[in-house]
Amino acid sequence: MAQSGKSSSKKSSPSYISSIIGVALVLFLLGTLGLFVIQANKLSVYFKEGVEIQVILRDNVKDTQAQALKDSIANKPYVRSIEYVSKDMAAERFKKDFGEDFTSLLGYNPLYASINFKARSAYVNADSLKIIENSFSQIAAVREVSYQRALVDKLNENVRRIGLVVLGLCVVLALVVIVLIDNTIRLAMFSNRFLIKTMQMVGATRWFIAKPFDLRAIINGAISALLAIIGLIGVLWITRQRLELPGFEDLKDYFLVGLLFLGLISLGIGICVLSTHRSVMKYLRMKLDDLY
Known part of the structure; x- marks a missing residue:
């Protein structure tokens, strides 16, 4: 009997190993997505x-007024970072970017x-930015609000498209994962069908x-996931x-x-x-002759 039990254990262990590897591969695929x-x-x-939004000020605005306005804008819930750029x-910056000193040529700073x-x-979309732009138009010190509208529209359009594609992939892959894992486990349990029936026949x-098989399933599932x-x-x-991508460190989300x-x-x-x-329940309900 002892030798028989050892033989049975040896026969069933490869099925557990293959099921663990199979489930791990499927979970890895889902995790990659x-x-x-x-x-x-x-x-x-x-x-x-x-995306940078520029609140361009009028020429008659003093630095103290500009700083006060900057502090007021900085307290808004939609602001992530802010800076004040004087005329000088x-x-x-223009000279550094383009290598030309137009002030000496023109005699003034335009x-x-x-x-x-x-x-x-959350605020970088056409509707929210329009509301923000309208709020600044009521401030006397503000000349105009400038930002890349075409870029914002394109970003949001691409995000929507990618979101729909990814959602579809997630749904399909989730169904495939459930079916593959279920079939892998059922194949692994097939080799234990006579053991299950024998235990039922002895009372x-x-x-x-079911308890030892369920406990083993918990261990196997945890190992596969790990x-x-x-x-x-x-x-x-x-x-x-x-x-090596610019700003890649900012993309980490532990x-x-x-x-x-x-x-x-x-x-x-x-x-x-x-x-x-x-x-286990399936094999318990089956007749002995149906197991062959």
Whole structure:
């Protein structure tokens, strides 16, 4: 009997190993899409918050008035960062960017002082920016408000399109993941069908029979998820080592990545337990002759 039990254990272990690897690969695929979604969201925020809005001031506005207006704008909920650019600073920047000192040629500085700020991503859309622009038009010291409207419209259009595509991919892949994991677990349980039926025939209750398989499913699901997470960490590390993108450090979001990893662990354990329990109940309901 002992030898038989050892033989049975050896036969069943490869099926567990293959199911663990299979589930880990599927979770890794889902996690890769999750990382893409997180990075895409961070990229959209990064580009939106890079749009600069210029509040151009009139020539008769004094520096003290401009500073007071800047402090007032800085307290607005939509402002992420802000700076005051005087006429002299604007001329210096023009000279640095284009290499021409037009003030000596013209004899005066035709540029205007401005208050430049970058808005939070939630406000970088046509409707919100229009409301912000209208609020500044009522201020006497403001000459005009300038920003790249075409860029803002294009950004929001691309974000909507990418969002729809990613949503569709997530739904399809989630269904594929559930089906693949379920089939992988069912195939792994197929080799244990006679053991399950034998335990039932000697009088074991359904809970007694299902309990060790459910516990094993929890362990297998956790191992699969951890293997997938290790793979995803490797992908993140390689990506950050190989790619040198401007502002890439700002795209890190450890909180969302942590939530993704917890979700993979929960999904791996949940589907493994559910599929395993369903398989055990299925074989318990079957007749002995139907198992062959």
